[in-house]
Amino acid sequence: MKVMVGGTFDPLHDGHKRLLDRSFDLAGPDGHVVIGLTTDAFASRKVHPIRPFTERRADLETYLANKKFSAHWMIESLNDRFGSALETDFDAIVVSEETLPVAVEINKARRERGRKKVDIHQISCVLAEDGRWISSTRIYRGEIDIHGTLLKR
Amino acid sequence: MKVMVGGTFDPLHDGHKRLLDRSFDLAGPDGHVVIGLTTDAFASRKVHPIRPFTERRADLETYLANKKFSAHWMIESLNDRFGSALETDFDAIVVSEETLPVAVEINKARRERGRKKVDIHQISCVLAEDGRWISSTRIYRGEIDIHGTLLKR
Numbered sequence: 602m603k604v605m606v607g608g609t610f611d612p613l614h615d616g617h618k619r620l621l622d623r624s625f626d627l628a629g630p631d632g633h634v635v636i637g638l639t640t641d642a643f644a645s646r647k648v649h650p651i652r653p654f655t656e657r658r659a660d661l662e663t664y665l666a667n668k669k670f671s672a673h674w675m676i677e678s679l680n681d682r683f684g685s686a687l688e689t690d691f692d693a694i695v696v697s698e699e700t701l702p703v704a705v706e707i708n709k710a711r712r713e714r715g716r717k718k719v720d721i722h723q724i725s726c727v728l729a730e731d732g733r734w735i736s737s738t739r740i741y742r743g744e745i746d747i748h749g750t751l752l753k754r
Numbered sequence: 755m756k757v758m759v760g761g762t763f764d765p766l767h768d769g770h771k772r773l774l775d776r777s778f779d780l781a782g783p784d785g786h787v788v789i790g791l792t793t794d795a796f797a798s799r800k801v802h803p804i805r806p807f808t809e810r811r812a813d814l815e816t817y818l819a820n821k822k823f824s825a826h827w828m829i830e831s832l833n834d835r836f837g838s839a840l841e842t843d844f845d846a847i848v849v850s851e852e853t854l855p856v857a858v859e860i861n862k863a864r865r866e867r868g869r870k871k872v873d874i875h876q877i878s879c880v881l882a883e884d885g886r887w888i889s890s891t892r893i894y895r896g897e898i899d900i901h902g903t904l905l906k907r
Contacts, residue, residue: 725874
């Protein structure tokens, strides 16, 4: 199966890892996974500073190489919420609880263009020690680490 | 992975088959699939007559046996929209575009009960020859067959 997933992945935390791992589960050993990585221009709308694309891509590549997934994968630049998801043939998109509405929009736009809708797989977010979601913003603020452990300050 | 899926499955059409096949893909060869089948009382709220539970279950069992899935599976009775989905530990629920809201409700109710949320996999509906969804109602009305072929009348 061909699966698409996207994000800013900065820093690469346990929620992102779950999103990526599930994408490869779904693609299967002979599948394809396309990982959209937001460009610096597009990621700059975030509320906190983001590391440059090349550094974020290098971290992703290290993670994926270490996991030794047998499916093919490639990283493409995401300049907007949709990337190539409206123009490409693929089977499923993997999203978090936060980004489910984007997937629903993608299917609507695909249908309007006469393309088939894709399956949507929404992973449940990974929770930090305090039962709230792990998020890049919380990590940036120094509340938790990338595994969701609470940091005493 | 342990996956839950549910329906009335009357008659078992290509949309249902896609829902079931994807549930087994997701569960993986060593996984578990729990198929909730609506009871006659619960299914009676449908707009058209439904065949008895035992006949619907027999058709499901025949389909699943023929597919020779290696994952374990079991069929349980669904007396309401949730079945055992609020009380059981499992990993993912597979729904159609029509039943996505039920999965979102299940996750909300699970969280309120202190249970972990599950992944939600929404399959895209299978289209009939005319580009509209295959549905039991359309088959009952004699518009299409179980594969979505238009029936001339």
